[in-house]
Amino acid sequence: MSSADFTALLPLIVLSATSVVVMLAIAFHRNHRLTVLLSFAGLALSFWALWPAASVVPLQVTPLLVIDRFSLYYFGLIFAATAAIVLMSYGYLERHDVRREEFYILVLVAALGCCVLVAADHFISFFLGLEILSVTLYALSAYLTEREISLEAGMKYLVLAAASAAFLLFGMALVYASTGTMAFPQIANDLLSGGAAHIWVLAGVAFMVTGFGFKLAVVPFHLWTPDVYQGAPAPVTALVASISKGAMFAVLLRFFYQSGARDLHSTLLIFAIIAIASMIVGNLLALFQNNVKRILAYSSIAHLGYLLVAFEAGGKMGAAAGTFYLTAYVITTLGAFGVIAALSSSGRDAEDIEDYRGLFWRRPVIATIFTAMLFSLAGIPLTAGFLGKFYTVAAGASSALWSMIFVLVVASVIGVFYYLRVVIAIFATENVPSDAERPLPAVHAVGGATLLALAVVLIWLGVFPHPVLDAIHKAVSGLF
Amino acid sequence: MFALGLIGLLVRRNLLFILMAIEVMLNAAGLAFVSAGARWGQADGQVMFLFILTVAAAEVAVGLALLLRLYHRFHSLDVDAASEMRG
Numbered sequence: 370m371s372s373a374d375f376t377a378l379l380p381l382i383v384l385s386a387t388s389v390v391v392m393l394a395i396a397f398h399r400n401h402r403l404t405v406l407l408s409f410a411g412l413a414l415s416f417w418a419l420w421p422a423a424s425v426v427p428l429q430v431t432p433l434l435v436i437d438r439f440s441l442y443y444f445g446l447i448f449a450a451t452a453a454i455v456l457m458s459y460g461y462l463e464r465h466d467v468r469r470e471e472f473y474i475l476v477l478v479a480a481l482g483c484c485v486l487v488a489a490d491h492f493i494s495f496f497l498g499l500e501i502l503s504v505t506l507y508a509l510s511a512y513l514t515e516r517e518i519s520l521e522a523g524m525k526y527l528v529l530a531a532a533s534a535a536f537l538l539f540g541m542a543l544v545y546a547s548t549g550t551m552a553f554p555q556i557a558n559d560l561l562s563g564g565a566a567h568i569w570v571l572a573g574v575a576f577m578v579t580g581f582g583f584k585l586a587v588v589p590f591h592l593w594t595p596d597v598y599q600g601a602p603a604p605v606t607a608l609v610a611s612i613s614k615g616a617m618f619a620v621l622l623r624f625f626y627q628s629g630a631r632d633l634h635s636t637l638l639i640f641a642i643i644a645i646a647s648m649i650v651g652n653l654l655a656l657f658q659n660n661v662k663r664i665l666a667y668s669s670i671a672h673l674g675y676l677l678v679a680f681e682a683g684g685k686m687g688a689a690a691g692t693f694y695l696t697a698y699v700i701t702t703l704g705a706f707g708v709i710a711a712l713s714s715s716g717r718d719a720e721d722i723e724d725y726r727g728l729f730w731r732r733p734v735i736a737t738i739f740t741a742m743l744f745s746l747a748g749i750p751l752t753a754g755f756l757g758k759f760y761t762v763a764a765g766a767s768s769a770l771w772s773m774i775f776v777l778v779v780a781s782v783i784g785v786f787y788y789l790r791v792v793i794a795i796f797a798t799e800n801v802p803s804d805a806e807r808p809l810p811a812v813h814a815v816g817g818a819t820l821l822a823l824a825v826v827l828i829w830l831g832v833f834p835h836p837v838l839d840a841i842h843k844a845v846s847g848l849f
Numbered sequence: 850m851f852a853l854g855l856i857g858l859l860v861r862r863n864l865l866f867i868l869m870a871i872e873v874m875l876n877a878a879g880l881a882f883v884s885a886g887a888r889w890g891q892a893d894g895q896v897m898f899l900f901i902l903t904v905a906a907a908e909v910a911v912g913l914a915l916l917l918r919l920y921h922r923f924h925s926l927d928v929d930a931a932s933e934m935r936g
Binding site: 492493496497500503504507508511514517520521523524527528531532534535536538539541542543545546549551 | 851854855858864867868871874875877878879881882884885886888889891893894896897900901904907908911912914915916918919922923
């Protein structure tokens with residue numbers, strides 16, 4: 370490997386080194402604050418390493434990883450999101466009587482898995498990235514072992530994720546058997562020339578869609594989502610909902626664009642059905658929930674459906690719209706679950722809708738932040754979520770996907786209803802419980818500051834998106 | 850073999866057997882890779898198999914750890930014992 374290769378891999382190397390340093394630091398001196406500081410510093414350093422890496426891209430590093438602007442953009446998103454998760458976990462874990470420090474190693478390794486996924490353009494690195502991410506998520510979901518539902522969430526996630534990984538692998542094996550290569554760009558050569566083995570490629574892609582669909586939690590592979598969201602500790606739910614799905618969406622874009630599998634008519638049809646089903650089912654089921662975590666789980670199913678509309682639109686515009694939507698979605702989910710984490714006590718997470726009744730009159734700042742996040746999820750103007758939806762619809766319209774746009778709009782209207790249910794509870798003036806009836810934990814300073822920063826970024830993206838949009842347009846041009 | 854694993858996953862109620870069924874599915878994919886590699890005369894399929902083997906081991910290690918915790922908590926390996934979340 371040349372020095373340019375190392376420079377390109379620098380963000381990943383720094384991140385891996387950070388997890389080792391954190392592990393050693395825990396072995397020598399177990400201290401929660403030190404661990405958080407080290408993790409945060411490592412993530413900041415990895416973020417800084419994006420600039421040296423940007424000077425050598427695009428570069429194929431070994432046959433397994435490709436570092437281009439697309440990878441770097443997603444690296445940046447993952448590092449920033451992980452840093453936010455680390456900071457909001459600090460206040461959350463302080464209230465729990467568990468071994469807190471190892472949590473951060475797992476979070477860092479999960480971020481590493483996401484980065485490998487984003488940079489993968491070969492089946493081997495794709496599989497390794499996916500499993501690095503999944504195995505850490507099993508452990509993270511079940512981290513609070515004294516809670517029964519946390520254990521249950523971890524076990525459910527393990528069984529279903531492992532099964533879906535097996536599906537994905539089997540699909541890869543079928544594609545490999547008929548094309549003779551595992552690198553995404555080479556698959557395209559064989560696929561577009563349309564060999565006799567076509568039916569096996571189709572079967573392989575169908576198996577792979579199952580694997581993708583599971584991780585993205587789209588209908589009909591969504592059944593694990595509400596349970597894992599509810600059972601896992603709130604910061605872990607934030608991780609599952611944001612960077613794990615984000616990285617999977619990135620690899621979805623890269624695989625289907627570069628391998629040419631997106632150009633198969635049946636692939637587009639499958640994804641159109643999945644997208645429409647996700648938008649409808651996700652939004653309808655969310656109406657019947659009283660648990661905020663489950664509402665957000667079903668809403669995330671719907672949001673991934675919206676994202677698939679951008680994927681379906683294709684071209685640079687679709688990829689850019691999807692990436693922007695995802696950025697907005699990551700910020701918003703982090704904020705929403707960050708609020709839940711900040712208001713959770715040691716016994717249980719603040720997940721009941723009643724926990725939020727009259728929150729505005731008791732904790733105005735955090736209630737405002739939560740409202741902003743919910744508005745962004747609902748797609749109300751001045752928030753990043755609105756612009757994301759706007760670009761997605763624009764991309765869909767440019768590809769004349771009228772039926773999908775129609776479903777998107779109708780589904781969004783249904784969506785507004787259940788987000789407003791939570792907002793109404795937040796601003797309710799009747800039956801507001803007193804501090805004695807329903808004590809609220811003091812919001813930790815670090816977590817509070819993180820949430821405030823997320824809210825500022827959310828509004829900033831909503832009114833002044835151009836710097837980020839420019840970066841995204843440069844990033845997705847690397848895909849073509 | 851893959852179908853066998855999938856059926857095992859769907860019908861078994863005991864967590865230990867579910868983990869074994871997953872193992873069967875992963876190994877089926879591994880076998881498919883080895884035979885695909887043999888078809889093209891490449892070593893890639895076997896390389897992939899080694900990775901699958903390693904990752905499956907890691908997965909089972911975490912799975913068994915969780916299984917032990919579940920057993921301590923519920924005194925049963927029946928999956929229906931650990932399903933209080935619904936909806």
